[in-house]
Amino acid sequence: MSINLEGLRKLLESTGYPVFRDKAASNTKYPYIVYSFVSEDIKMAASRVHKTLPLYQVSLFTAGTEEEFRSIIHAFDNVRVPTTGVMAIIGDENDDTVTNYFVQVRVVEDVS
Structure with a gap:
């Protein structure tokens, strides 16, 4: 089933984690979700762009384990x-060891 960007944001918010586009606010406590644009494909019909198909990365930044990503x-x-x-990807963030667990998801947008 497909989802649009607004549906993606609502779905992420339903997990109960704070959700941000591209970058979390300073001093946000872990865990939190960040979603970011990666790339975009297009669907053509009758030699015109019919739909855009953006690809987003959905990341959970946490000091915890992969279990937190399961929701x-x-x-x-x-x-x-x-x-x-x-x-x-494991990294250091403000002297803490933080893991960025992530997936990529393709959304579908109508062209107006």
């Missing part, structure tokens, strides 16, 4: 929105 995966699964597999 995000379940939220996508409950509405049948496909994602990539979960990946992780």
